[in-house]
Amino acid sequence: MKKTLLGLIAALAAVSAVPSHAAIVITEVAPWASGNSAVGADWFELTNTGAVAVNLGGWSMDDSSATAGVAPLTGIASIAAGESVIFIEGSSSLNATFLSTWFGSNAPAGLQIGNYAGSGVGLSTSGDAVNVFNAGGVSQASVSFGASTAGVTFDNAAGLSGSISQLSAVGVNGAFLSADGNEIGSPGAIAAVPEADTYAMMLAGLGLIGAALRKRQA
Missing domain, CATH: 4.10.860 (DNA Excision Repair, Uvrb; Chain A)
Known part of the structure; x- marks a missing residue:
């Protein structure tokens, strides 16, 4: 025995x-940030919940039209296992503003920020979606959402696929009040779940x- x-x-x-295997999840979305944030651009967060790094070469996103290749993901080569990264709509010139808005002078070391841009990919505050595709045009992650609340991100730390509605709350899943005092979310702070x-x-x-x-x- x-x-x-x-x-x-x-x-x-x-x-x-x-x-x-590696698994990419959309863990946070701020569809109101283009008009209700000092950043002036919408953004979303990707988290690698797998055990190996994911190469993002050739990856892209789109909103509810869900078409691969519309808006290439740039500025981040790969996501390590357990890492969360941010993608902001527009050029990399917005990245410094994002860091100062959320973290002031205490931005976390190693937080990766990338960008995306494409025709018609602006996220709507009345409801929209984020779809992410790999280099082969195969869907890797997808979430949809209804009307957003200005200044409060959608929290998808649970890693759901499809419709999400939970809003970020200070102290929950790493969410905090931004350095400028106007936004609540957890950019880069989501811990990947097994x-x-x-x-x-x-x-x-x-x-x-x-x-x-x-x-x-x-």
Whole structure:
């Protein structure tokens, strides 16, 4: 029995060590920022919830029309495992304003900010969507949302795909009041959650160990 239990423990360790694939999630959206922020441009956040880095070469976004290649993602070559990055509509000249608006003089080291631009991709405050595609034009992440609240981002730390509605709240999922005191969100602060398949493997392994222990006690 002891050998069996040790074997099960070893199997669980092996399963847990299997790397999961990379997964990109849209974890935050500010569709009101082009007209209600000092930044003067909408933005969204991507988070890599997988275990390996994701190369963003050739990636693009679009709004509710969901067409690949409309607005190329620029300025960020890759997203590391567990990393959250920001993409702002417009040129990189806006990036410094974004940092000062949200963080003042205390911008987090290593926060990556990229940009996107394309015909008709401005996000609507009355409801819209963000769709992200890889270099092959295959959808990698997609969220839609209704009317937004000026100054408060949509919080999708849960990693949902499809319709999102939760608004950021100070102290929840890393959200804070911006340095200029006019916005609430968590740019770059979302912690990536393990993928569902990782949870499933861990639970299955724990179940096997639990069964073995109960049998041994019996």
